[in-house]
Amino acid sequence: MVALRVCVLASGSSGNCIYVGGNDTHVLIDAGISCKATTERLAALGVDRIDAVxxxxxxxxxxxxxxxxxxxxxxxLYANSETVAELEKHAKSTGLSWQRFVTGNAFPIGSLKVDTFSVPHDCKEPVGYLITEGERKVGxxxxxxAPTELIRQRLKPCQVIVLEANHDVDMLRDSDRPWPLKQRIAxxxxxxxxxxAGELLCEVAGPHLHTVFLAHLSRDCNRPTLALHTVSEALRKKGLSHVTLRMTYPDHASDVVDV
Ligand SMILES: [Zn+2]
Ligand SMILES: [Zn+2]
Known part of the structure; x- marks a missing residue:
């Protein structure tokens, strides 16, 4: 029986870490919270080892x-060369052993297939991931x-998507953040x-998409209820009410979802 499950262990500007577990393989996407918090939240899922980050x-x-x-x-540890080069500029990340991939390529980690694709973000060569076990896919x-055609293509076959819903446009505009920072975020x-996020989901959601985690919410320029309302209204207007939205949190794990 093919199994793929997802749990967002933490999400937000204070730290991001997503667990994806396949038949016999356990991976994390990003490692932005402490090792202690990571292992504790994994233990709560019954997971005591990690094959890859x-x-x-x-x-x-x-x-x-x-x-x-x-x-x-x-x-x-898996990343593209530009990301490894950036990470190695900081003492905390030197001396680590890396598996470097070329963005756009796919590779196996245990029973999982991992596809990589570039995304627009203010960093050297950022990527998104599409992880497959059998017929099950999480993006x-x-x-x-901003969404690109490549991102839409990669998300379309997914049953589960973890997608950023970072800010409410009005809250960002009205916040007392410096103007250049507001411009950078927007x-x-x-x-x-x-x-x-709601618009993108309406473009990519098919009948097989059943769950979306709303991730990386801004603490100052968003509210969970506002993100849920905005995205669920967009989905409802498109007749996509079968999609369940799940919240993610900066300080504790989300629900666990079978893909
Ligand atoms: Zn981030
Ligand atoms: Zn970032």
Missing amino acids: CVTHAHEDHKSSLGPLQRRLNAG IVTDLG SRHGHLSNHA
């Missing part, structure tokens, strides 16, 4: 425990300024708004 990009909220996870759990895109290389 796949990194989306080199921002601090995605990388802080890469070293401890490799040293203590012997996890393989993960958590830091992106730009094509920044973060996706609730509204843009």
Whole structure:
């Protein structure tokens, strides 16, 4: 029996870490919370080992425990060369052993197939992931300024999607953040708004899509209820009410979903 399950262990600008478990393989996408919190939240799922950590990009909220996870759990680390080069500029991430992939290529990790694709974000060579076990697919895109045709293509076959719903456009505009920061967040290389997340889902959702995790919510410029409302309204208007939305949290794990 083919199994694929997903749990967002933490999400937000304070740290991101997503668990994907296949038949006999356990991987994390990003490692932005402490090793202790990661292993505790994995233990709550009954998982006591990690085969690999796949990194989306080199921002601090995605990388802080890469070293401890490799040293203590012997996890393989996967990233493209530009991301590895960025990570190696910081002492915490030197001396690690990397599996480098070429963005756009797919590779196996145990029973899982891992597809990589580029996303627009203000970092060197950021990527999203499409992870497949048998016929089951989960797409993960958590830091992106705007959807691209490639992102739409990769998300279309998924039964489960982890998608950024970073900010509410009005809350971002009215916040007391400095103007350049507001511009950066709202730009094509920044973060996706609730509204843009809803639009993208309406474009990619097929009858097989059953669950979407809303991820990377801004603490200051969003509210979980607002993100849920905006995205669910967009889906309802398109007749896509069969899609279940699940929230993710900065300080604890989400629900676990079978893909
Ligand atoms: Zn980022
Ligand atoms: Zn981030």
